[in-house]
Amino acid sequence: MFSLHHIDDFMRGRIMGKIEEGRKITDVAREFDIAHSVVSRLWKSFKTTGMCSRRHGGGRVRSTTPAEDRYIVLSAKRNRRTTAQQMANQFLAASGKQISRKTVARRLRGGGLYARRPVVCVPLTRQHRTARLQWCREHHNWTEQDWACVLFSDESRFSLSSDCRRQLIWRESGTAYRPENIQEKDRYLTCSIMVWAGIMINGCTRLHVVANGTMTGQRYIDEVLLPYVRLFRGAVGDKFVFMDDNTTCHRILAVQDCLDSEGIQRLVWPARSPDLNPIESVWDALGRQVAGRNYPPTNKNTLICGLTEEWDKLPQQLLDNVVQSMVRRVECCITLHSGHIPY
DSSP states (O other): OBOGGGOOHHHHHHHHHHHHTTOOHHHHHHHHTBOHHHHHHHHHHHHHHSOOSOOOOOOOOOSSOHHHHHHHHHHHHHSTTOOHHHHHHHHHHHHSOOOOHHHHHHHHHHTTOEEEOOEEEOOOOHHHHHHHHHHHHHTTTOOHHHHTTEEEEEEEEEESSOOOOOOOEEEOTTOTTSGGGEEEOOOOOSSEEEEEEEEETTEEOOOEEEOSSOOOHHHHIIIIIIIIIHHHHHHHOTTOEEEOOOOGGGSSHHHHHHHHHTTOEEEOOOSSOGGGOTHHHHHHHHHHHHHTSSSOOOSHHHHHHHHHHHHHHSOHHHHHHHHHTHHHHHHHHHHTTTOOOOO
């Protein structure tokens, strides 16, 4: 049955017309499938006021004007890290009006701004941007078949504790990678372990744990290039290309001599470009899988065990998809004039 609040003005008029024709309230209520008491109240109200339409209340008076709403939104855009309470205090000082932080949040949502965590990216200088743009233009014509011959590799650190990133900013939907919404930050962690791995279409290496210290040039040769990269070079053939970043241990002369002696072609890589490396997306997926385990790691041994097990569970389709995204990554970097890309 309909309640009084669900009856529109058109139906109210029809009900009143039936009763004025001499129909009984009970019969009218049954015909319209409405409670007898509802029809009775409508009829009494009609006889008293002569109106059957619903009267709408004025509602609560808004605490801010449209001009003040625009001021709040503009203030958030000028300083995106200001909290709602701080903006409420600033509004009180500027206008003399007391509003709550919830009112500020509602006005910002009305202006298309929502509280979100800023994207954290490495700092890019003008030289970095120039090098990134030149590299992308040189590889703009590479197809998915060309990228399928590349083994993308990287080291990554995983920690038992992570940055909670509780600081929020105000931004519009779909604008996470605009410059004003990015927080540039060098990544560093403590109480962590370093791992190395490589991915490519239809294959990946085992997850190698860099135990007892950091990666050096000689360890890179002995623990990575000879046991892993050399095998992939032999399996793929002359079209094989090896990608690693510009970490100091990767660029020493002994490493280059080892690559040359094994006939391994290296892909020149622009500095400060983790967003171009598809394996970064895999590290992110691996970290989420480890954090979501039924029994999260509590020490380094369980962390190593969890990383190794979850790496083996990663679907090959995920690895193929991120490698195939290289065409889009290059195009996006050119479009954004070598800025941070949303990958």
